Amino acid sequence: MKRISIKQEACIGCGLCQVYCTVEHSKSKDPVKAYLKEQPKPVSRVRVETNKPNSISIRCQQCKDTPCINACLTGAMTLDKQTGQVTHDPEKCIGCWTCVMVCPYGAVKPDSTGKIIAKCDLCPDRETPACVDNCPNEALVCEEVEEQ
Amino acid sequence: MTKYVIIGGSAGGIGAVEAIREVDPMGELIVISYEQVPQYSRPMISEYVSKEATLDTMKYRSDQFWKNKNVKLLTGRAATKIDFDKKQVELDGKQRIDYDKLLIATGGKPFVPKMEGADKTGIFTFTELSSAEGIEAKLETSKNAVVIGGGLIGVSASEALIKRKINVTLVELKDNILNLILDKTASELAEKVLTDDGVTIITGQSVQRILGRKDNQAAVGGVVMTDGTQIPCDLVVVAIGVIPRTELVKETPVKVNRGIVVDRLMRTSIPDVYACGDVAEAHDFLINQTRLLPLWPVAHLGGRVAGYNMAGKKTEYEGGTVMSSLKYFDLPVVTVGTVNPEDLDAYEILIELKPEKTVYKKILLKDNVIVGFIFLGAIENAGIFFRLLKNHVDVSEIKDRLLSEDFGIITMPEQLRQKMFVVN
Numbered sequence: 055m056k057r058i059s060i061k062q063e064a065c066i067g068c069g070l071c072q073v074y075c076t077v078e079h080s081k082s083k084d085p086v087k088a089y090l091k092e093q094p095k096p097v098s099r100v101r102v103e104t105n106k107p108n109s110i111s112i113r114c115q116q117c118k119d120t121p122c123i124n125a126c127l128t129g130a131m132t133l134d135k136q137t138g139q140v141t142h143d144p145e146k147c148i149g150c151w152t153c154v155m156v157c158p159y160g161a162v163k164p165d166s167t168g169k170i171i172a173k174c175d176l177c178p179d180r181e182t183p184a185c186v187d188n189c190p191n192e193a194l195v196c197e198e199v200e201e202q
Numbered sequence: 203m204t205k206y207v208i209i210g211g212s213a214g215g216i217g218a219v220e221a222i223r224e225v226d227p228m229g230e231l232i233v234i235s236y237e238q239v240p241q242y243s244r245p246m247i248s249e250y251v252s253k254e255a256t257l258d259t260m261k262y263r264s265d266q267f268w269k270n271k272n273v274k275l276l277t278g279r280a281a282t283k284i285d286f287d288k289k290q291v292e293l294d295g296k297q298r299i300d301y302d303k304l305l306i307a308t309g310g311k312p313f314v315p316k317m318e319g320a321d322k323t324g325i326f327t328f329t330e331l332s333s334a335e336g337i338e339a340k341l342e343t344s345k346n347a348v349v350i351g352g353g354l355i356g357v358s359a360s361e362a363l364i365k366r367k368i369n370v371t372l373v374e375l376k377d378n379i380l381n382l383i384l385d386k387t388a389s390e391l392a393e394k395v396l397t398d399d400g401v402t403i404i405t406g407q408s409v410q411r412i413l414g415r416k417d418n419q420a421a422v423g424g425v426v427m428t429d430g431t432q433i434p435c436d437l438v439v440v441a442i443g444v445i446p447r448t449e450l451v452k453e454t455p456v457k458v459n460r461g462i463v464v465d466r467l468m469r470t471s472i473p474d475v476y477a478c479g480d481v482a483e484a485h486d487f488l489i490n491q492t493r494l495l496p497l498w499p500v501a502h503l504g505g506r507v508a509g510y511n512m513a514g515k516k517t518e519y520e521g522g523t524v525m526s527s528l529k530y531f532d533l534p535v536v537t538v539g540t541v542n543p544e545d546l547d548a549y550e551i552l553i554e555l556k557p558e559k560t561v562y563k564k565i566l567l568k569d570n571v572i573v574g575f576i577f578l579g580a581i582e583n584a585g586i587f588f589r590l591l592k593n594h595v596d597v598s599e600i601k602d603r604l605l606s607e608d609f610g611i612i613t614m615p616e617q618l619r620q621k622m623f624v625v626n
Contacts, residue, residue, distance in 0.1 A: 103610035110612045121585075124217075124506065125499035127245040129262045146259070148249055151527035151581055152499055155536045159623065160583035160610065168532055 055138030056176055057116045057199045058186060064193035065102075067109030071185035071194065072098040075113075078177055078184035095166040099174040100185050111185065111194060113174035114161045116140055122153035122162055122173075144170050204229040205300060206512055207291055209281045209450070210307030211240030213498050214479030216263055217505025218305050218512065223271045225513035232274045232299060234281050234291070237331065241267055245498055247334045251341075251362035257331070281308075284450055286472050303474050303512040306451065306462060307505060310444030310480030310496050312355075319412030324422035325438045328359045340437055341366055347437040348425050350409050352379030354526060356441035357392075360401050361530050363439075371402045371433055373409055373425075383526050385542045387555065388535070388562055388576050395533045395560065412438060444496050446481040459483050461494045466518045468508035476512055478504030487521035487592055488539050488573060495522045525588070527581070533560065536584040539574030539591055540566055549573070554605045563605055570598040586611060589622060 073085065080088030080096035088096050100113045120140060123131045130146035131153055133139070147170040153162045154171060165172040176196075177183040186194045206222055208215045211233045222231060233240075243262040249255035268275040276293070283292035284306075290298040312327035314320060324340060326333045347363050349356045352374030360370045372379065378389035379396070393403055407428040415423030415436075424434040446461035457463045457471035461483035468476045468484065478484065479501030483492045500522035510517035528535040541564065543549055550567040561579035565572060565587070572591045577584050587604075590597060595618065597604065603613050611623055 101610070103612035104608060105610075105612040108612055110610075112611060124503050127262075127498050128243045128260070148246065148255070149529055150245065151529060151534055151536060151584075153585075154581055155525060155527040155538065155584050156499070156588055157585035158589040160586045162585070163582050164534060168534070 055116065055199055056196055058113060058174070058176070058183060058194055058196050060111055061193045061195065062108065062110050064191050065109045065111055066191050066193070067102055067104045068190060069102050070188055070190060071100045071111045072102055074184040074188040075100045075174075078180070079172075097163070097165050097172050099161075099172050101160065101163075111189075112159050112161055113185070114140060114157075115159055116199075117158070121156040121158065125152045125156045127152055139176060140173075142171065142173050142175070147171055204513070205302045206231045206305070207299060207301035207303075208233045208305040208307060209291065210305075210309055210479070210481075211235035211237070211275065211277075212244060212307070212309055212479070213262070213501035214307035214309070214505030214508070215305065216241065216267070217502040218307065218476075218478070218509035219268075219271050219273055221506040221509025221515075221517075222513045225510060225515045227272070229513070230274070231272065232276065232301075233268070234276045234279050234293065236278065236280050238277050239265075239331070240275075240277065241265070242331055243498075244329060245358075247328060247331065248358035248362040250331070250334045251337055251359070252365035254365075281450060284454065284475075286454060286456075286475065289474070301474075304476065305505070305508050305512060306470070306475065306477040306481060307479050307501075307508075308447040308450065308481045309501075311447050312440065313443050313445050314440050315442065317409065317411060319414065319422075322412055322414055322420055322422045324436055325412065325440060328355050328439050328441050329444060337437070337439070341368065344368055344437045346433075346435040347371070347439060348373060348409065348433055348435045349439045349441060351441035351443065352376075352403070352405070353382060353441065353443065354380070354528070355443075356439070357396065357528075357530055359439045359441050360396065361399075363437075364400050368437070369402070370400070371404060371435070372396070373407060373427070374403070374405045375408045377405050379403060379405065381542070383524065383537045383541065384535070384576060384578075385564065388537070388541075388564070388578050391557065391560055391562055391578055392530065392533060392535065395531050399531045409438075444480055446483075446494065446496075448481060459492070463492055464504075466521075467511045467516065468504055468519055469511065476508040478508045485519055485521035486523050488523040495524065497522065497525065499525075520592075523592075527584075533579065534581045535579075536577045536581045537575070538584075538588055539572075541574040541576050543574075550601075552601075552605050565604055567597070567601070570596050570601065572597060572604075583610060593622065595622065 075098040130143045134141045162173045186196045241263045246260040346369045409425045411426040413424040462477040480496040507519040525538045552565040554563040564576045566574040
């Protein structure tokens, strides 16, 4: 199972992970269009927190006890048996925010429409997630962790 | 080979099926449900009535779920008796089936108070698909509805009916709607959102009597309020609350308080008999006692834990607490724990209020531990607070920053951060 781990001491709080995440999850995959034109606005599934001089880049950590899946009211949040990943089905999501309430990382949030949630999907179209690929200080590592 | 019987095929029963099958793929597994299609999401009844969901899209698990989990599903059947000595469940007063491990996940039933006129047609509850279908059939000829009860279910019923262009009067006996999970300030902000979207809210009163129609006394024509006011309507939704469906264990040795009392392994007082969900009184991690918590996620988690233990994988239930997230008319709200205590002096309360943005945050602390919070209009990161509350974390070092905009995991002292937020 893949998971993105965070080397906090290497994070410089530049916020590029958020930018690349947003663009990767846009329709156009073009930064200018993604930020200025697209509706609904694509959102970053990564959050950079800063508490000077420290910073940290946070997204879904694929918790083993899967609080979001257990709490989901509709069955939209599931564990993908093949990949072992916590997976969100936007078609089944009604935006009840129960997962937002229980995610210990604050890594699930309403998207820009306010109708459904957005969370890290580990960039299924890419070999390595966009935030990891583009972190200038190698603070993010996509690693294989033990299956559950 | 162990024979498992589960009474109830909703959130708790499904959680138990999934857990049992993780541990024991082979044991015989029977689920009894009085419904035909039990695997739907009850919280989505509102979406079904508002036509934002269909029966198909409101499925909590796919139709193949039972088959995939090798479950013998008995639908449209009622468990009528449990013989704990012979370890048998009686079906529809006749057939008996044996069990080695039994789970009672019978849920709750809507409470309908005795009142004059309650036998008329056009009166519905709002907790299961059949009620939703009844309402759907009635909507074509309805213009005005009265919803009795301003709790979670009453408000979601009101929203659904407004979306179907029905005039809605919501009646709440207490001074504010959602008074069990919000404080006055938050209730008033929510009331404003509801009112702006067309709901008429009457508080401090109840419905005394339901009237018939002039041309048909057997059908609902209106209601009479405590002060004598009459409100004409053709549809009444009763949403006062749910009570545990404990009939099956009445006058049996199973210990029942308000619900069936279970321990941290979800066991009842009888060997090999478990209970979970709305029918059970299980551990609350905030008050460290058992209590009724008729909430979908709590039922599902309790069912999972029951399932693991039934299948022999000893698992302790971490417990639940009062916790709700809402999105009525697009207003997001998360509310957890103690938010409206009577003995205010015993709490330290942090508040941020921006009424112009419909944003309100309130955090209640006792001895430097978060015991409750309301986030209204701005819910991001609510889960971080939920974890702090659940783990009874001493937040004295970060108390002054809890409401600051940049509060997050990074704000926490290194030691705490390492302890709480490693991947588990």
